[in-house]
Amino acid sequence: MQTSTLASRRSASELGLRPNMLNHYARVTHDVGATADFYGRILGMELASTIMDDHVPSTGDAFPYFHIFFRMADGSTMAFFECTDLPLPSSPSHPAYDVFDHIALEVSDTAELMRWKEWLVSQGVDVLGPVDHKGIIQSIYFRDPNGYRLELTTPIDPAWNQHTTQAQEDLDHWLAAKAATQAEGRDVSAAMIELIGQIKRKRYETSAEGNN
Numbered sequence: 001m002q003t004s005t006l007a008s009r010r011s012a013s014e015l016g017l018r019p020n021m022l023n024h025y026a027r028v029t030h031d032v033g034a035t036a037d038f039y040g041r042i043l044g045m046e047l048a049s050t051i052m053d054d055h056v057p058s059t060g061d062a063f064p065y066f067h068i069f070f071r072m073a074d075g076s077t078m079a080f081f082e083c084t085d086l087p088l089p090s091s092p093s094h095p096a097y098d099v100f101d102h103i104a105l106e107v108s109d110t111a112e113l114m115r116w117k118e119w120l121v122s123q124g125v126d127v128l129g130p131v132d133h134k135g136i137i138q139s140i141y142f143r144d145p146n147g148y149r150l151e152l153t154t155p156i157d158p159a160w161n162q163h164t165t166q167a168q169e170d171l172d173h174w175l176a177a178k179a180a181t182q183a184e185g186r187d188v189s190a191a192m193i194e195l196i197g198q199i200k201r202k203r204y205e206t207s208a209e210g211n212n
Contacts, residue, residue, distance in 0.1 A: 022076040024069060025103055027148055028089075032066055032082040034145040039078055042123055043105075045070035048077050072105065080146075102141070102149035110138055113154050136160045173199065 012018065029035040039045045048071035054064045064084050069077040092098055107113050113130060117140050120127050129140035137160055139153040155161075173195060181191035 021074065024077040024079040026067075026079040026081060027146065028086065029080040029082050029146050030086065030088065031145060032068055032080065035080050035082075036068060036070075038144050039070040042120070042125070043070075045072055045078065047071075078103075098149070102151055104139065104151035104153045107152050107154050109154050110156075113138060113140060113152060116140065116152050132156070170199070 036047070040047055048069040050069070051067040052065070053067075054062065056063055056065070063086075066082045067079060068082075069079045071077050107116060110130075117127050117130070120140075120142055125142050127140050127142045129138075131139050131141070133139065136157045137153045137155050139151045141149060141151050143149055174192070177191055177195045178188060181188050
């Protein structure tokens with residue numbers, strides 16, 4: 001399905017449709033024992049449910065698997081599949097995949113975030129951070145036994161996930177600049193860097209005017 005921000009296109013929200021919460025986020029594991037220890041003991045999630053089957057219900061594929069769920073405080077879960085004889089994945093085609101692909105879990109405040117860092121380090125986990133994301137959220141980063149990148153984060157801006165108008169404007173700017181650049185045959189990455197610089201300067205100037 002093509003991405004579009006045309007106002008004429010209907011959205012699910014107009015029909016009163018929006019997911020309530022994260023039910024589960026699922027990945028493959030090659031060592032369900034190590035995964036269970038990490039998410040249960042190290043991250044303190046409760047073992048919530050398991051499924052074993054020799055066929056995948058959604059597709060009918062004959063993959064024997066063990067499916068395990070770990071519950072967080074709000075009831076949402078992390079889930080993993082261990083499938084027999086599954087080869088290890090190939091390396092990503094670009095290092096950015098290894099940076100961008102991650103899941104972020106929220107904690108109460110910065111004090112708790114620091115307690116998490118201390119605990120993780122005491123358990124031999126390499127931790128990056130804390131990292132301040134433009135005054136919006138503060139985070140630490142680490143990897144689970146499968147190599148998946150995880151983030152523990154806490155909001156600094158109480159309305160960090162309520163900037164809908166600005167988010168739509170940013171999306172429109174990005175899509176328009178990318179389409180124009182591609183149509184002109186110019187370097188897309190260079191154009192996006194230029195766009196980011198322009199928006200940053202504009203917001204800095206607006207912020208400076210507001211403080212005068």
